[in-house]
Amino acid sequence: MNIFGLFDGLIGMQGSLALNILIIIVKIAVVVGITMLHVAYATYFERKVIGHMQVRLGPMRVGPHGILQPIADGIKLFFKEDIVPDGADKPVFKIAPIIPVFAALSSLAVIPFFEGFVIADINIGLLYILAMSSLGAYGIVMSGWSSNSKYSFLGGLRSSAQVISYEIAIGLSLVGVMIMAGSLSLNDIVKAQQQHWHGMYLIPQFIAYFVFLVAAFAETNRAPFDLPEAESELVAGYFVEYSGMRFALFYAAEYMGMIIMSSIAVVCFWGGWTMPPVITNAVPAIKMVPGIVWFVGKVYFHIFLYYWIRATLPRYRYDQLMALGWKVLIPLALANIVVTAIVKFMS
């Protein structure tokens, strides 16, 4: 469906207009609610997983095994004072944290979680997500600049350069998938993968998947590419001057970014909510399992990957990061596009 078609549809059906809007609002509420819950518990599991990897226990105090820790954190941040530095550019400073959250939440609108469940199935879904993720850089740049602090500024500069560079790699890596699926709609991409026995573009597009994964880590400012917030050098990078709820927004945006990047990886490379035909044909009973289970499971795996790599790899140096992006990932992605296009043209 066309974006504007969605709009037409809303207006066209005068009788059921209210109902339509209601359904959409409910869908949005469900998706946002569940995502926020995931964001909260992603922080908890990050601390737990990394803790165990480093032979620690992680949070243990609040509730059994610290299970209520994120809620305690959330309440604390919510009631903390919202400090705006004296020399800050106030309007920009205040708007900055909202932008990444807004961009991340908007991206959720086009992700198909399971068969038929997507808030807006638009035919340029992938481009839409790229557009939204490209806006994330504004939050970083604006907060870095408006805080009137050198740490923030350096973090902002580093991060914006990094995010812009790796956005190219992300976009290019997805082109291979677009070529194979012949569509930009995430729904169609999932369905196109079912045409193959393996049911996942992970196999023919392994280069693209590698590039995407690395670039996604950089795009979300996660280790080993977490230079913008390198705590040992810049304290917390671009959002060092933030406190209370606004700080929490940046934090939430980062985790939402992780979830969205994982979802894209799952949709574009792991067959979304489906299982490979080779498995479903062998064991038809698997078809009985609802798609959301597979989708969520695959997303959890990717999020675990984020933690795993953070606990394993040291941080890159800045010039190494740029060299990797421009001299390795982008050429790889370009080569992948050429090869994919030739293969598609030949068959």
Add this chain to the structure above:
Amino acid sequence: MNIPFPDLRPVTPEIIMTLSATALLILELIFKNKGVLAFIGILAAAAVMYIMPASMGETFGGMFISDSYSIFFKFIFIINLILTILISLRYIQRQKAEYGEYYSLLLFATAGMMLMASAKDLIILYLGLELMALSTYILAGIKRHDVKSNEAAIKYFLLGGFSSALLLYGISLLYGMTTTTDIYKIAEHLKATGVTTTLLLSMILIAVAFLFKIAAAPFHMWAPDVYEGAPTSITAFMSVGPKAAGFAVIGRVFYTAFQNIQTDWTTILIGIAILTMAVGNILAIVQTNIKRMLAYSSIAHAGYILLGIIAGTTEGLNAMMTYLFIYAFMNIGAFAIVIILDRGEELSDYEGLAKNRPLVAALMLVFMFSLTGIPPTAGFIAKFNLFTAVIKAGYTWLVIIAVMFSAISAYYYLRVVMNMYMKEMKQEAAIHLSPSLSLAILITVLMVLIIGIMPSMVIG
């Protein structure tokens, strides 16, 4: 879906040009000796020249046309390219600007000009113009540690961008009136609709953009600064190539698309031509820097050449093309002499040159005579041919004005000659001679003299 593959034969020259330009970018990594790149560039140009006569035809759905008109202009561009490569080989080394990209950009700029000359669609015309302009902006600023070169690049870039915007605006109005960008279809449409203010506005906007490229007054402001700041080899390149390309598109667009408002644009161009000749010739007198002087001289020449367009006849158009052909040799020749001298940018540097370097002085004399239009040089033939055509078209008074300005121009051209032959030498003039530069000077001086003596070679 079955897509018919476009006929590539008419575009082969352009394809060879761009492929070699791209190859040069990569070959720069392999060859440390940049002379090899220059040689490859010349080879590519020669190949293009060889293949060009066989490339007649239309392709890409009528967007691109290769006809005798465009091929003639392409010859000028290729000659310009070859001569520029020859004169820049050692020069850019001296200027510490010897990057492999230099040659690549020259080739790209030439490809842009070729596309302009062959454009049958305004979109191609615009893109060709941008390709040419962008490459020349960079070339003008290629001496990156030189403030004047930077100034030249940035001035050229800003004003060039502005003129491109006007061109696009004019094109968009034209598209709005005719719903097509094909130059010939536009002409058909406009014949049916007749003259409107919108048409005039669009014509003026397009004219301004083109006149900027040929550095006609009052859109000449950039030329002296850019010509002075850019490396001299690039100045030579810019004073011929983009100018000829500008005239090529003026000829094509005005003679076809704007056919039914010929009286209107002729009136405007007459004013522009007179102003251009006046500004170029009068301001050239007060210059002390020879590159600035040659910049004003090139403005003045743009004024003369415009007369060929104004004439509105095939003869006028032919005379214009001949003029540009000859102008390429004499102008690049003059710049080659500026390059050969170690210090040759100021007029005072030429004092007493004849005693010190009689051959260099004699060569400069030939080029200055030719630029003035004194027989038996090619410059005379060019002017004579052009003025005859314009008189035949009925603009005798315009030719009288042009001849008057020509006479004024003798003052500043011959001042160089006077400096060389009649003034006392202040210091020994050092020269930088290289085989390629000698070859370039040999070609230009021979052409200037041979055409001057045997004009039948190019006329007719």
Add this chain to the structure above:
Amino acid sequence: MLSKLFFGYFAVIMVALSLLVITRRNPVHSVLWMLVLFFHIAGLYLFLNAEFLAAVQVILYAGAILVLFLFVIMMLNIKVEITAERFIGEWPIGVALGLSILMLIYFTTSKLIQGPAGQFSIEAIKAETHTKALGKVLYTEYLFPFEIASLILLIAIVGAIVLAKKRG
């Protein structure tokens, strides 16, 4: 009716935003207003059923070009910029010039005509999707300009490197 309302909204807001862009003293604020303006342009594209262009508008202009603008402007000394003399001392002349051009455009655009409808009606685009339709036109009918445009971009990259890169 509704579509007119929407267009009216976009038109008015876009003019207002453009004014904000050129009147802010702080260049960072100008860029941020421009960002909002770009979103409205994308909205206008959506309005025309050109969702591919809308997405590209956001990705390229808002997401890449404007961020780089901001990147450069951030490095300026904003405090000096804010108090610095503007180049707009002769603004009455500018306004007069702008208004006269506006009048000229107004009178000339009334002469523009509507071309014959092509093969891409709204229905055709909806059936084929905008992306596909655009791709087909771009790679067949407009292949030649497309290729030249790619050369121009190549030159731009080469130029940036030639002019900016350190040489040993």
